[in-house]
Amino acid sequence: MAALTAGALTLSACGGSGGGVDDGAANGEPDAELATAGMSEEGIIDGGEVKVLITQGIFSLDPARMQTPNFGSQGGFLQAIYDTLFYVDSDTNTVMGSIGEALEPKDDTCGVWDMTLKDGVDFADGTPLDAAAVEAHWLRVQDPDTASPQATKLEGVTFEVVDDQTMTITLDQNNCDFDRTVATGLGFVPSPTAVEEAGEEYGDDPVGAGPFTVDSWNRSANELHLVKNETFHTEGQPHLDKISFITASNTATVVDSLIAGEYQLTDNGWTSTAVDDALAGGLGVQLRRPSGGFSLQFNQQKAPFDKVCARRAFSHALDPVAISEALSQSELMSVPLETIFTEDSEFYDETIAFPGYDLEAAAEEVKECEDQDNPLTFSITASPGNDQTTAEYLASRLNEVEGFDVTVDVITYEEAYTTIFQNRDFNINAYPGGQRFYDPAPLFVDWFHSEGATNITGYASEEMDSLIETAQTTPVETERVAAWQEVARLWAEDVPTWGYMENRQYFLFDEDLAGVYPVNDAQNLLLTQGLGYTELD
Template sequence: MVLRPALSRRPAGSGRRRRRRGLPAVAAAVVLALTAVGCGGGSGDSGKDSSAAPIREGGKISIPLPVESRGLDPFVASYTATADGSRMSALYDFLVTLDPNTGEVRPRIAESLKPDAGGKLWTLKVRPGVAFTDGTPYDAAAVKANWEAHADPAMKSLRRGLVAGVTTEVAGPLELRITLATPNLSFDRTVAYGLSFIASPTAFRADPAGFGAKPVGAGPFKLKEWVRGDHQTMVRNPTYWQQGLPHLDQVTFKTIADNQQILNTIATGQADLTVTSDGQVQAQAENKNLKADTAQVDGGQFLLFNLKRAPFDDPRARRAVALAMDAGAMTKMLFNGEIKPAHGLFRENSALIDPSVPQQPAPDQAEAQRLFDELAAEGKPVNFGFLTQQHPTARKAAEYVQGRINQYRNAHMEIEAVEIGAYITKGLVNRDFQVQGYGMWQADPDPAFDTLLRSTSSSNYGGYASPAADRALDAARAAGTPEARRQAYTDLVREIGKDLPVWVWQEATTTTVYRPQVTAVKLANEGQLEMDQIGLTG
């Protein structure tokens, strides 16, 4: 997809000229999920202004989120909507974004991102006149430095897999030539997904160890204060590249682990806005005279099996667990039926797959017990640990799985609940798990599903390796028509349904919940707020 220069328009009530941008959309490089479970329908369109009321300049808002930041640099931060996605948007802005409703890639700080005919060579042109808050030019060299840092194994970047085999050449101050290892006509989606937040190379090189606590970007806000475990205060960037933006003077991101408490805090006026994947919060928001806008995305909450460790190195163990579970019963018990159960990684109404092909097996308790018994007879009972976060909703989901599995003979599950930093280190860095609770919210399957499922991906945390799945992923990237792309992803889900590297129990939806006084709320990618746009009315 080719990016075109942004147009100019005059927003209602602002009295200032600003550039038009589309809703971006593909999630952060690794979607660390698991904190806000739930999904559901939507009451709004994330691609439109949340209100036609005039925006007043200035003011402060508070945004509670359930996850504390591990760090605010582009390498270790979680880009998910319920974690650091909006914090990163505030500090760094985006190179490009992807509209979660249309699938269109659109420019931000990038002026254009174009492929050659085959999709192996791409050219990125950076918008002129942009600088980081320390005065360093935001140019092609800055983008190159960041992408090379992602590729450095010593960085342990969560986005390392996205730049594997990618080489870059600075062709001019604002032009970067990009060569991919293999043709990929969806590389612009990869950039939107996980390579769009660019840090000041000057500041990062000066203090790489401390940069995550003292970030320097080119976004609409800059960090003023960070009280660990409580809040981060960000103030308006006076040198922001878009004249007249942001509207707000200050944004405070609060850490509140419980989704219900977040909702009550907004309903009572102690906070203003949140982003959630919890369908119960969305349903209750409308009963509390709050607004709610939703973006439809793929992915969801799922069990991620480690195929490199027993018992799930045996496909029968994975199938037994999948057959023992029931997504409909699980969502009904956990959330009173207020969220939608999943059928697989692609949402039920996805146009990207053939709906007649099942993504995962239907529940079958008798067959599950037969498989458990068969494995036990071979000396391989399905006893395993479940790695999850300490977040109340994630723990509640794990307890449901435990109760379901422990009803069977020759199967037993224990829960290991840890704080998010330990979860990332244990599950994603060290791969020290048997099964873990995981989640993804993606406006487009590429590159998120590619990084999760490709055999050679450094972000393939479960160790899944299937030549047929790899071929389907290759075909999706090479597809020149929607029909060819649909066939490729249908072939992929056919393999996933057979191999079961994951079992998905909840469909993905990202929702913004906010007070009526908040306006111009827009979602980028899978649910990152466009922080420059948000304002207050009255």
């Protein structure tokens, strides 16, 4: 169970713990200077605008509709509109409060939790952000008519509003990581007044308590423009006058656009040399090394990947070293994934790794699939840019192995949400491209539990569910580490997803931008109220 500290972060220019920083740059390791670049708020002056390039089309501003809380997908603009109740400090791996004051279990069983909110926080429409507002939002998430992707996180959970600032939460299953679940998926709360008035149309005209409010939203251009919330709950913030979120239309020119000053921030450069090019072009670069990596998701609701022989054949047929060398010319970024946890992670175990490159083993698994009348004929679904390049390379390599017949299906970023998340219309997909983390909770739950919020593969294993539930109910840290290691070991054996290359966590930004402090594990979420410039033109 992560400790919880109330209050805002004190930002500094020194590195922290948590597995994200390595002091040497050899062998592709990010150094301490890159790992902490841009984090400090020191010297920030008020004013200015930041234009953020993101990866996903903007389809709703309703947090109940949120699928992925990553900064470059939906989390960035939702945090700007709503702020968040709690967040995970990626350096200290502790849960901290923004709107929230405390979130703690009543005892070591972790079945009942008390949540306390800060006093005096209001939504932009003047409605108090109190315990009743949180309850209203979470009840709406639970409502089947809402069809919220986050509903599984609150399944069977009940709430009791004790007073304006306090709520007691009773879980249907004990969970010592519930504070992390709230921080990484349930912290964006809308005004209940606005929700009631707008009904089903709420996502078109949102009202939050975040550092910014909506100025305009151009749906066809995928551009969302926000302005400073003058009534934001923290004095002296936000620093910026405006922040905009824009879906990248030309992924090949992202870094050039930042260097030219057309945009000021992104967490995805879309090319294998984006970080190197950004450094050469004088941009600010923040680079960290989480566990996990770039991955492919196997759809286990249809053939051939409903059979483990197909997933293991795929894994044995491909060489991560060759993939890294072929797809990336960056010494910082081109690192094959050898183990699920990095060496400096408290969860590290060198024996927990995906099935290795072994053509003889691949042939045995192909034969097993043939015996089960399960031919390895499939497509890899990918979006333009890096994902497409990766998919085409993998298909070419697999088609050289007897028993594989592989094609590539290219879809736009705008189509990705409907095709992959809603319709699950794929065999393998390379979107959203990575499964990176510092702590397994709650991401392993989202990815691998049969009812996980972002389990887009349809993977369902009673053994996995049981291992996850054991890990969640273990309050002793050493036992908790061992329990999550067993979850990762089964991930490697069942291969519901397959990792092949380390996926570095990074931001590229204007050299005068500061307050770039990532939170919520490796989701790359930023507290946008802390962003600002040290110099303005």
